Amino acid sequence: MANIKPKIVLSDLTYDNQEERAVLSVLRSRWISLGQECQKLEKEFSAYIGVSNALAVTNGTAALHLAFASLNIGQGDEVIVPSLTFVATANAVRYTGATPVFADVSSLDDLTISSKDIERKITKRTKAICVVHYAGYPCNMDAIKSIAKKFKLYVIEDAAHGPGSYYNGKQIGTLADIGCFSFYANKNLATGEGGMIVTDNTDLATRIKYLRSHGMTTIAWDRHKGRAYNYDVLMLGYNYRFDEIRAALGRIQLAKLTKNNKKRGRLNTHYVNLLKTVKKVKIPFLNRKEIVSHHIFPILLESNVNRIKLMAALASEGIQTSIHYPPVHSMSIYLDSHKTELPFTQIVGEHELTLPMHPRLEFKDIERVVDVLKYSLDNIQ
Numbered sequence: 385m386a387n388i389k390p391k392i393v394l395s396d397l398t399y400d401n402q403e404e405r406a407v408l409s410v411l412r413s414r415w416i417s418l419g420q421e422c423q424k425l426e427k428e429f430s431a432y433i434g435v436s437n438a439l440a441v442t443n444g445t446a447a448l449h450l451a452f453a454s455l456n457i458g459q460g461d462e463v464i465v466p467s468l469t470f471v472a473t474a475n476a477v478r479y480t481g482a483t484p485v486f487a488d489v490s491s492l493d494d495l496t497i498s499s500k501d502i503e504r505k506i507t508k509r510t511k512a513i514c515v516v517h518y519a520g521y522p523c524n525m526d527a528i529k530s531i532a533k534k535f536k537l538y539v540i541e542d543a544a545h546g547p548g549s550y551y552n553g554k555q556i557g558t559l560a561d562i563g564c565f566s567f568y569a570n571k572n573l574a575t576g577e578g579g580m581i582v583t584d585n586t587d588l589a590t591r592i593k594y595l596r597s598h599g600m601t602t603i604a605w606d607r608h609k610g611r612a613y614n615y616d617v618l619m620l621g622y623n624y625r626f627d628e629i630r631a632a633l634g635r636i637q638l639a640k641l642t643k644n645n646k647k648r649g650r651l652n653t654h655y656v657n658l659l660k661t662v663k664k665v666k667i668p669f670l671n672r673k674e675i676v677s678h679h680i681f682p683i684l685l686e687s688n689v690n691r692i693k694l695m696a697a698l699a700s701e702g703i704q705t706s707i708h709y710p711p712v713h714s715m716s717i718y719l720d721s722h723k724t725e726l727p728f729t730q731i732v733g734e735h736e737l738t739l740p741m742h743p744r745l746e747f748k749d750i751e752r753v754v755d756v757l758k759y760s761l762d763n764i765q
């Protein structure tokens with residue numbers, strides 16, 4: 385019989401019978417679109433991260449789109465974004481008619497957007513900066529916010545790699561004008577598809593609420609509850625509503641988040657201890673002390689390591705790996721940005737490798753990943 389090795393996947397769900405019960409109870413309630421589960425999730429989420437308004441939406445990309453749209457960003461405007469991110473960060477800018485302008489990351493140690501490069505990329509058209517807290521590590525928000533203040537720019541946080549990361553005692557997503565979260569299947573809080581948009585600005589929250597549901601003054605839930613009979617449409621909105629089944633999943637996932645993030649933290653420390661003396665491997669964010677969500681575990685490979693062969697060697701041992709990220713400015717659809725020079729982003733895009741990270745892993749799994757990695761580094765050509 386073939387020797388079947390255990391598969392160590394990149395990310396995994398932490399669902400158990402609590403999620404099953406929560407979904408079943410929604411099904412039996414016979415109300416499945418935006419309703420009380422969504423409202424409870426919004427309330428619990430805003431309490432957890434410490435913000436006054438949280439609105440559940442279809443996904444993280446919709447949250448980003450609503451953030452830019454609610455700030456009236458559009459045609460002729462520019463938004464500075466990192467290139468080292470998932471493409472949705474830049475695409476959401478484009479949905480409004482505005483142009484994403486790519487900035488480099490700070491260094492090979494700090495893979496978050498560089499405040500110095502942000503300042504270099506500001507033009508008369510710049511309206512906002514959208515930061516990405518890579519792997520959950522907070523960007524240099526003090527510097528970024530002081531630049532924003534100086535040039536009168538909005539700051540939007542793409543906090544898809546959170547929630548649960550702290551910067552000066554406050555959670556990411558609550559540090560600027562608007563925060564955006566994703567509840568995609570591989571995120572720390574997973575509902576399949578889903579997202580949350582948060583702000584302390586109540587006027588903005590009201591606008592976002594309209595934009596989430598066609599610009600309508602009432603939602604079906606209110607009409608169902610007999611609180612409203614008619615409605616007006618105030619602005620061109622979208623249908624970015626969330627639903628009860630996923631909200632119920634989200635509430636259970638939120639209750640597990642702190643524990644799960646702590647487990648990620650212990651796994652992260654174990655990786656770091658085992659890897660810090662390994663030749664040909666550099667670990668970014670080594671000396672950061674904040675409590676962070678550890679959404680992913682990224683390493684940088686020395687330039688002479690053949691990453692494709694290394695990934696194949698790990699895969700043949702049942703270990704799944706990934707790349708975060710192929711830089712957005714080098715994608716075909718951002719052709720105009722190809723000439724942009726982002727030296728650190730380029731190096732990270734070419735040499736980053738993401739190792740498995742999720743709360744169901746154990747120390748022995750981390751040890752196996754590191755053993756196979758070390759062996760493969762020594763043996764691939």
Ligand SMILES: *Cc1c(COP(=O)(O)O)cnc(C)c1O
Pocket residue numbers: 443444445446469470472473516542544545565566567568577578579
């Ligand atoms: C996942 C992710 C998104 C998009 O979220 P979806 O819920 O998949 O739409 C945006 N930005 C970053 C950095 C992400 O990781």
